[in-house]
Amino acid sequence: MLIEQGQDEPNIALARRGLLGASPFLPTLAFSFDLLEFYRQLRRRQPTFGIQAFARVLCTFHSLLYYPKLQEKLSRAFDVYLDIRRRLQQLTDEALGRNTPNWRALFGCPCCGFKQPNEPALTPDRLHAMDGNSSQKRLRGAGRADLRELDSSYFLSPAQVDKFSDEVTGKRGKAPAPGPPVPDSDADADADADSDGLPTANQPKSKCTDGWQAANATSMGKSVTEVFDQTGVFLTTCRHGIVEFVTEMVRSGELAKYALASLNAIMKTYGDDQAVGYDIGCSMHSTVLSTSLADEAKARRLHLIVNAFHGYAHNRRCQLLFHILYQLGMGIEDLETCERIFSSLNGVARTVRHASYFHWLQFLDLHLHRWDEDRYAELSRFIYNNYRQALGMISEYTRELAVFTQITGFTGADFERWIVEERDYLESLREEPEEDMQKVSYVEALVNLEAAEELERRSAHRKLLLAQNVVDDLERRLAIEDRWTPESSEFKTVRDYIDKRKFIRAVEELEGLVVSRLFELAKANISGTGYKLRKHISHAITRRSGAVRSALDRYNKLAPLQQPPRPVLDYSEVADYSWLADFDILKESRSDVLEKAWSNPGNREASMKYFKILRAKEELTRLNVEAARLQAWVDFEDQDLAMRAQNLRETSPLLSAHIDQYRGLRAQVNDNQRRLLGRTYALKGYTGPVPGPESCYQGEEDQDDNDLDGEAEIEDDEEIIEEVLNLGDVVHRLSIL
Structure with a gap:
């Protein structure tokens, strides 16, 4: 592990003995190398295991008193070791022909990038997810003396990002939206954003993004941006979870420029027909149209959508326009991939908060490479599980819809028509007519006038005159x-309308509280959420539940007074509300909305299942293509690595040996890919191409099928603890080298 050396032995001699000196000249x-590799693997699997903890472990093994200088020496040696590995990887990539620009982004996920001749065209061509996370903060001024640079294939350069800093200044008008055409009326459902990603002062924000941190980028606060240099990262991934691009967020919240730079990179790298899921995709849809990306986005048919879980917290009209369930070609994908990566990355945040910029970047890069390796190994499992899920949805929901159609007579054409009708209905409720608002003001003014007349005897003459002037002005306008008098029909009609407006506000208040409660419950169950944050969330949920009960009481008092009466709800029913679609149905309309077929809960449930069947069939089409790409890739890679190693055997034997070692590791992974692909081909209902026997896995059959559904997956924390315990004897052996 660590060896005291004489001052006359140079570093080259140490390296030949498998050792790396802790200083460049005359190391003591x-x-x-085995120990440094062991720590690299530990750090990749458990990023919270910092260099100091490892140094203390080494001292314990050697029965030495820990001293801080040892941590510094170990850190320097580890940096050099990682630099050696990066240089070796560069040589390997060059030998394998993988050093072309954006090779990793293009082919890191063979299911997305290894296209085959004569395969069916997919629309969209690729599915991406993007989002920002503020956990990976780094204190300003930390490690200021460390001026080293690291070239990571993941990170977009500051120049690629800052070119969009001053782009978002307002709308160019109601230009056609990127991707499939949508009604022009969706324009003000989205928020205009300035250079900070915020709506402009003279434009209303979209209600469905009011509570989103991404749409309110300066919510991080000036005090935070003054303390930290790096305030987080903005990720772009493929649907399989393999990272494509990363942008560092510098002294700011989730500004629009990070998303715009990521979208620009997607279009430049992947070309036409790209679909991107973003939790504020509706707002970003409008933002893109106000920038220099607008023309290219329309020409390349860039399609911005709202991912599944976050999308259900948007208002219903936004869902009908942007939610992934109603978008053609999306399959059963949820595009919530970034949240899973952030949960894993949170461990890195604890060890880079006080690091230099070089170390901040290095350890993020190290973790992302490990993440992508794991996701590559899971591609065949992804295909297998999604294929089974899609087949199960089609089978189950088709039977249910057949019974529903037999009973009601409604068909797929009705479900499609209902979506249009509901969207038109919600469109009609976007703004209150000016005449209605004036009538409301008039009735309120009459009420005030009546009250002022009653109080005139108590020196309220000026109030009477003011109320009289308001009434006269509104009578002239109308x-x-x-x-009107309280007995007139017009007065009663408007008075009823005022009561209904109060009811709408009560519904909206209840809706907002339920949304907050849903996200707090979801956050409380995210793997990697710390103890203190869990307690904070738990207290917030308790407070939120009390607020929900109060808002529910106000709602229930007004619900029976509506025409027609709205249903009275109990707390258990509201607590179980999963999404927001039903809240819009509770609100007042100017038509007989409750008599519409699409407002019936049973019909709405059937409609959802119809669209899920459509998406499941699209998923099978995409999975057939992805399975063929993955099968072709593993066959190609095995042969390519063997050939490259053979070609280098005489001219560069060490590099050839390294590629051979890499080929052995990949062969294990690729054999497992073949095994699970074979299980996919054997599924009843599989409709894709089946390769010949030479491409199928020929090893021993794994009898344990439980892990195929992900039911036996182990949490990262538990997995690393078990791994450390099992490898304890390895540490001991390394320590005596």
């Missing part, structure tokens, strides 16, 4: 010749 302390 050296670490074995061309009212005979003043």
Whole structure:
């Protein structure tokens, strides 16, 4: 592990003995390469295991008193070791022909990038997810003396990002949207954003993004941006979870420029027909149209959508326009991939908060490479599980819809028509007519006038005159010749309408509280959420539940007074509300909405299942293509690595040996890919191509099928603890080298 050396032995001699000196000149302390590799693997699997903890473990093994200098020496040696590995990887990539620009982004996921001749065209061509996370903060001024640079294939350069800093200044008008055409009326459902990603002062924000941190980028606060240099990262991934691009967020929240730079990279790298899921995709849809990306986005048919879980917290009209369930070609994908990566990355945040910029970047890069390796190994499992899920949805929901159709007579054409009708209905409720608002003001003014007349005897003359002037002005605007009285039909109609407006506000208040409660419950169950944050969330949920009960009481008092009466709800029913679609149905309309077929809960449930069947069939089409690409890739890679190693055997034997070692590791992974692909081909209902026997896995059959559904997956924390315990004897052996 660590060896005291004489001052006359150079570093080259140490390296030949499998040791790396702790200083560049005349080292007195050296670490074995095996030990440094062991720590690299530990750090990749458990990023919270910092260099100091490992140094203390080494001292314990050697019965030495820990001293801080040892941590510094170990850190320097580990940096050099990682630099050696990066240089070796560059040589390997060059030998394998993988050093072309954006090779990793293009082919890191063979299911997305290894296209085959004569395969069916997919629309969209690729599915991406993007989002920002503020956990990976780095204190300003930390490690200021460390001026080293690291070239990571993941990170977009500051120049690629800052070119969009001053782009978002307002709308260019109602230009056609990127992707499939949508009604022009969706324009003000989205928020205009300035250079900070915020709506402009003279434009209303979209209600469905009011509570989103991404749509309110400066919510991080000035105090935070003054303390930290890096305030997080903005990720772009493929649907399989393999990272494509990363942008560092610098002294800011989730600004629009990070999303715009990511979208620009997607279009430049992947070309036409790209679909991107973003939790504020509706707002970003409008933002893109106000920038220099607008023309290219329309020409390349860039399609911005809202991912599944976050999308259900948007208002219903936004869902009908942007939610992934109603978008053609999306399959059963949820595009919530970034949240899973952030949960894993949170471990890195604990060890880079006080690091230099070089170390911040290095350890993020190290973790992302490990993440992508794991996701590559899971591609065949992804295909297998999604294929089974899609087949199960089609089988189950088709039977249920057949019974529903037999009973009601409604068919797929009705479900499609209902979506249009519901969207038109919600469109009609977007703004209150000016005449209605004036009538409301008039009735309120009459009420105030009546009250002022009653109080005139108590020196309220000025109030009476003011109320009289307001009434006169509104009568002139509305061309009212005979003043309304509380007994007149017009007065009663508007008075009822005022009561209904109060009811709408009560529904909206209840809706907002339920949304907050849903996300707090979801956050409380995310793997990697710390103890203190869990307690904070738990207290918030308790407070939120009390607020929900109060808002529910206000709602229930007004619900029976509506025409027609709205249903009275109990707390258990509201607590079980999963999404927001039903809240819009509770609100007032100017038509007989409750008599519409699409407002019936049973019909709405059937409609959802119809669209899920459509998406499941699209998923099978995409999976057939992805399975063929993955099968072709594993066959190609095995042969390519063997050929490259053979070609280098005489000219560069060490590099050839390294590629051979890499080929052995990949062969294990690729054999497992073949095994699970074979299980996919054997599924009843599989409709894709089946390769010949030479491409199928020929090893021993794994009898344990439980892990195929992900039911036996182990949490990262538990997995690393078990791994450390099992490898304890390895540490001991390394420590005596």
